[in-house]
Amino acid sequence: MVSKSSVVASPKPSSRAAGPGRPKDMGKRAAILEAAKQMFTELGFGGVSMDGIAARAGVSKLTVYSHYGDKETLFAEAVRAQCQALLPDDLFGHALKGPLRTQLVEIGMAFFAMISSEAAMATHRMMLAPGTGDEHVREMFWNAGPKRTQQDLAQLLQVHVAAGALEIADLGLAASQFFCLVKGELHSLMMCGLCRDPSRARIQAHVQASVDFFLRAYAVR
Template identity: 45%
Template sequence: MQTLMPNDAPIGPGRPKDLAKREAILEAAKALFLSLGYANTSMDAVATAAGVSKLTVYSHFTDKQTLFGSAVMATCQNQLPELMFELPAGVPIDQVLLNIARNFHALISSDESVKLSRLIMALGSQDPGFGQYFYEAGPKLILAEMEALLRNAAERGLLAIGSPLRAAEHFFCLIKGAPDYRLLLGCAPPLVGAEAEAHVREVVELFVRAYAP
């Protein structure tokens, strides 16, 4: 009896087997990039860790840079799905912002995110263009979603915002703040529990007051 790889699945509508392999490749790539660094991670190693052939890796991702960018995007989207940036009718704006703030804070405070940020900083000294690539693959997409939400809120009179993009930058910078800086430096552990909740609530209250109609 043939033994199936863990990422194999029955072939059917939507090609779930291919989707499962893609997810396995992304998970393997994230683990290797964070443990070995970008330069020391090969497509061969990713294929072995994912339990697929090297040809399969290349069929899903053209090259290592594309694979890295896809891994970054997947990490961001898993924590902050696009639906979270919607503004449902009747839901208070502060509740929508608080939900985003909680999830964004959890994202940047995760061990995976901290390692990724440190990796990007290290890569920047080797190739200045790599930081731009990372920015476009992750943070820029999140900013665009937040900008669209804040523009919608301004058009509906929920907030008074002249520059939605600038306001989105302010929001995320406030969430990161000094706690994230200390975390990246290794000077302090991430905020958790009541401390994390108090931090995000304070930021949302400050943001809403600053942009109140």
């Protein structure tokens, strides 16, 4: 039986960024977001100011606040945008055709590409570094990135459970386990600098083995 509490709808983007007044300049909004993604990766949350983001984006600080409200909102949106770029919503589409294994391998490959990117690895090290940020910053990162991705996968798994293809009691736990399997030893080796540039064949073999293990664990018995 599936635990309904294990699948929670992804949080809606903050409405604080969309204040009253004239329509927003989407070009400036994109420039602000790109500057924020770069600077949060380079300097960490505490090392970034709204003035600095404005300067890099080539806009006024008032424009930055007009679009995103505060630094916390902008940080969460930067994390969400990075995840969305490599793990778009349609990757988890319930209506996609083909075997479940094929879809999970595709999700696993995209996830591994995301977490092994230079930006993601730099952010990961920043989050683990002592004295970097506070618990609130780490919680914002978790909610905007990993939590959203796990929720998307849990919703996909729920469809296959309902169809009788999988037997999962806790969808949230299963989604977490899937991504932990895909990270595996290979990502740890990369984080330690012991495997800087694994071949695509090695990554694919690792992801396929992780998917096969996951499907065996939750096969209908």
